[in-house]
Amino acid sequence: MARAFCQSGSWAGAELTQQFGGVAIPDECPSGAWTNSTQHACKWPLQVFIAFSKPFKQPPTVLVSTISLWTDLTPCEQRFLGPSGYYEGGDSMDAQVAFPADVTTTGFWLRAGSSLANIACGGDTATTFYWTANVVGWSATGVKG
Numbered sequence: 001m002a003r004a005f006c007q008s009g010s011w012a013g014a015e016l017t018q019q020f021g022g023v024a025i026p027d028e029c030p031s032g033a034w035t036n037s038t039q040h041a042c043k044w045p046l047q048v049f050i051a052f053s054k055p056f057k058q059p060p061t062v063l064v065s066t067i068s069l070w071t072d073l074t075p076c077e078q079r080f081l082g083p084s085g086y087y088e089g090g091d092s093m094d095a096q097v098a099f100p101a102d103v104t105t106t107g108f109w110l111r112a113g114s115s116l117a118n119i120a121c122g123g124d125t126a127t128t129f130y131w132t133a134n135v136v137g138w139s140a141t142g143v144k145g
Contacts, residue, residue, distance in 0.1 A: 020052050021139035023067065026112045041130045045097055045113035052140060055105045060142025062100040062108055067135040069114050098136045105145060112136045 029042035052060075098112035113131030 016143060017141060018054065018056065018144045019139065019141045020054075021137070022050075023135060023137050024048050024050060024110055025133055025135055026110055027133050030111075035130050041132055042113070043130060045099075045111045045131050046133050047101075047109050047111045049107060050110050050138060050140075051107040052105075055145040056140070057105065057143040057145045059103045059105055060140040062103050062138065062140045064098045064100055064110060064112070064136055064138045066096045066098045066112060066114075067137050069132070069134045096134060097131075098134070100138070103140075108140070110136060110138060 026046040026048040028047050030044045030047055033043040035041045035043055095115035096113070097115075098110070101109040101111050112134055114134045115131060
């Protein structure tokens with residue numbers, strides 16, 4: 001029987017790895033730093049803790065990506081309903097971020113947000129960024145625990 005090798009010269013079979021993934025909406029404002037709690041605008045990207053259904057042997061590799069804004073929480077002007085939820089119109093959003101933090105064998109903090117440039121939504125481009133929730137896809141891959 002022929003041996004399988006990957007480019008690095010060794011092969012770890014799929015039976016040694018596990019992968020979890022999903023979609024989340026970070027909605028907790030760190031340290032309660034709301035700039036406008038009615039509009040769901042925060043001074044920092046919002047966060048949510050993602051717990052894995054089974055632990056990994058060591059902290060896994062976590063990939064995250066924004067999918068869309070989640071403006072059901074933020075009824076602001078210049079927002080329109082699209083196929084994946086609401087989206088910003090005009091110049092009311094100027095940035096999106098999503099990143100994993102404090103990754104452990106049992107979970108991680110997902111931090112993400114969309115920057116509000118629209119003053120009616122809690123933003124103020126002249127001074128600082130303010131953040132509202134967005135929908136984020138995530139995937140964790142690593143060695144089984």
